[in-house]
Amino acid sequence: MKKTRRADFGMGLGFMALAVFVFISANRMMQVEKGIGPGDYPKVVAGGLFILGAILSMDSFLRGFPPLTEKVDRKAVRRLVVFIAVSLVYLWSMRFLGFVAATPFFLFFGIYFFGYRKWLTMALVSIGVTAAIYLIFRVLFLVMLPVFRLF
Amino acid sequence: MLDNLFAGFSIVFQPLTFGLMVFGTTLGVIIGALPGMTGSMGIILLLPIVYYLPADTAMIMLAGLFCGAMMGGSVSAILLRTPGTPSASATLLDGYPLCQQGKAGKAIGIATVASFFGGIFSTACLILIAPQLARVALQFQAADFFSLSIFGLTIMASASAKNIIKGLLAGWIGLLASTVGIDVIVGVDRFTFGNIYLMGGFQLLPVLIGVFAVAQVFTEVPVLKDENRIVEQKIKMRDVIPSLGDLKAISMALIVGAVIGVFIGIIPGTGGAISCFLAYNVVQKFSKNRDQFGNGAIEGVAAPEASNNGTTGGAMIPMLTLGVPGDAVTAVMLGALTLIGVKPGPLLFIEMPHVVYAIFSGMITIQFVMLILGFLSAKFAPYVLKVPYQILMPVIMVLCVVGAFTLGNSLFDVLVAVVFGVIGFFMRKYGYPGAPLVLGVILGPMAEDNLNRAMLVSGNDWTILLQRPISLFFLILSVVSIVFALIAAYKINQEEKKAS
Structure with a gap:
């Protein structure tokens, strides 16, 4: 793909750097006399990763980079970062609030975030889906879910 | 074999198993019909339930979802001009x-009958071929299994992307991820950086959830979608069931589609997305009505649908007999099997024949359930397709959180799912396929363990990988698959150059 060549070049270098790090780390691991030691297999994998990363970088470099015409869609990036951050806050809050208390807020926000604007439906879906998941997983299948725990 | 099949049917028709099979197939049709949601994601959403079920019941439910999703994809292809799954791309x-x-x-109606025919044909092939292949696979030794895992990875990488290097890189990252944690051979800490949660390594379930489901939600985030626009029309049930004349007209398309589907399905790394176009092209070439193709030829619906459902049984053959999945969905199914303590491979046919034959009998029954659901879907699918994506995506995210948490009642696993979701998002954005990464995580321990055993047996003689005929065969196949993929990629590049 022409438009990803610049990124491919950088990623190829990144994979090579990762491979070098893995190889050096694996080289420090203990050796065994028979069979393969804990570092041998990662070293083989790192070798493959290095070669593949080098091919990716070389290939994209030799083909040449297209001119930078497309601008980064900052709004899309911001939306993604915000959603990931909110998902992480949701995970963190479940440690204290538990599944039942944290999930309706996350669902309400998520539905709003994705562009839905019927408030009553949003509230009903947020509470209803949380209750349904709790009933199906916790009550019916006895699956553990995070519980409310302030201290 | 017949005795075993009847024993399998006795399991299938137990109320819980039958109920969950119908549930799985129904959910599969719904998920398949929703554009952007795939069979792999459906299976992932069911994983928390799978834990608490007997292996045979769980597998029948997942097989129902697999087949249902394959059929369901055609509904949105027909009504929305958007294939619900990549396998329904030719149906539209x-x-x-x-x-x-x-x-x-x-x-x-035609898509449903074709899916039924393809499903039954591929199940028959599964029942006939799988036990024979398992018998052959019993001869495999450690070196052979190592080479087989390399073959599985290379062929999936080479078939799953336009850029084979990116496919292989995804697989290699999966192999690397599988090395994290305490080494099973000597017990040494590897790449955990002192984090106790990483000592058990990356568990398969959070990785699956992250790469396939969370990444899908993240992909939808930057784009605000309008609600699906359906061509509004009243569908009567009597129009849905094909007439004898229609069945006669599509008979050749059904046979050709099903045969191609099974053949493509057996080859690891391929799947319905490839077979549907292949079947469509072949049937179009030999059809008397080839001029009508593209303007509403019923053979043009029958061939790809018989073909993509033909891949279902075919894809399960290498998964059950060799432990190498045929496509992305069976890769997730393989993960599900591992989670419930079933180890796919030739020994499965000896150690757990009841599970194998319950799957076979279940696959037959599923086709009949799917036939009924397919006809009914004409009536109810338009309502399902109206569910707004803005509601669906956050609900899927919550289900992903629940699924990842149930593995070890740990929020760390959920965090792993989110991290792999971010990785999966960028992989999609830059053209890296997700399936080889997951396959790398699955096959990594198998490759390492068998390489170690091969080295122990041979006294660290690496040429054992070339001395064993089966091992050599798989290594040659690996090289051939890469060479073919490179040639194909070169041709695509040349054509792109010419076009520009």
Whole structure:
């Protein structure tokens, strides 16, 4: 793909750097006399990763980079970062609030975030889906879910 | 074999198993019909339930979802001109024109019958071929299994992307991820950086959830979607069931599609997305009505649908007998099997024949359930397709959180799912396929363990990988698959150059 060549070049270098790090780390691991030691297999994998990363970088470099015409869609990036951050806050809050208390807020926000604007439906879906998941997983299948725990 | 099949049917028709099979197939049809949601994601959403079920019941439910999703993809292809799954991409070529002509019911009916035929044919092949292949696979030794895992990875990488290097890189990252944690051979800490949660390594379930489901939600985030626009028309049930004349007209398309589907399905790394176009092209070439293709030919709906459902049984053959999945969905199924303590491979046929034959019998029954659901879907699918994405995506995210948490009642696993979701998002954005990464995580420990055993047996003689005929065969196949993929990629590049 022409438009990803610049990124491919950088990623190829990144994979090579990762491979070098893995190889050096694996080289420090203990050796065994028979069979393969804990570092041998990662070293083989790192070798493959290095070669593949080098091919990716070389290939994209030799083909040449297209001119930078497309601008980064900052709004899309911001939306993604915000959603990931909110998902992480949701995970963190479940440690204290538990599944039942944290999930309706996350669902309400998520539905709003994705562009839905019927408030009553949003509230009903947020509470209803949380209750349904709790009933199906916790009550019916006895699956553990995070519980409310302030201290 | 017949005794075993009847024993399998006795399991299938137990109330819990039968109920969950119908549930799985129904959910599969719904998920398949929703564009952007795939069979792999459906299976992932069911994983928390799978833990608490007997292995045979769980597998029948997942097989129902697999087949249902394959069929369900055609519904949105016909009604929305958007394939619900990549496997239904060829169905829209003639399905949507039929819909525009006011024959949506007929198109869904033909797609349903074709899916049924493809499913039954591929199940028959599964029942006949799998036990024989398992018998052959019993001869495999450690070196052979190592080479087999390399073959599985290379062929999936080479078939799953335009850029084979990116496919291989995804697989290699999966192999690397599988090395994290305490080494099983000597017990040494590897790449954990002192984090106790990483000592057990990356568990398969959070990785699966992250790469396939969370990444899908993240992909939808930057784009605000309008609600799906369906061609509104009243569908009567009597229009849905194909007439004898229609069945006669599509008979050749059904046979050709099913045969191609099974053949493509058996080859690891391929799947319905490839077979549907292949079947469509072959049937079009030999059809008397080839001029009608693209304008609403019923054979143009039947061939890809028989073909993509033909891949279902085919894809399960290498998964059950060799432990190498045929496509992305069976890769997730393989993960599900591992989670419930079933180890796919030749020994499965000896140690757990009841599970194997319950799957076979279940696959037969599923096709009949799918036939009924397919006809009914013509009536109810338009309502399902109206569910707003804005509601669906956050709900899927919550289900992903629940699924990842149930593995070890740990929020760390959920965090792993989110991290792999971010990785999966960028992989999609830059053209790296997700399936080889997951396969790398699955096959990594198998490769390492068998390489170690091969080295122990041979006294660290690496040439054992070339001395064993089976091992050599798989290594040659690996090289051949890469060479073929490179040639294909070169041709695509040349064509792109010419075009520009």
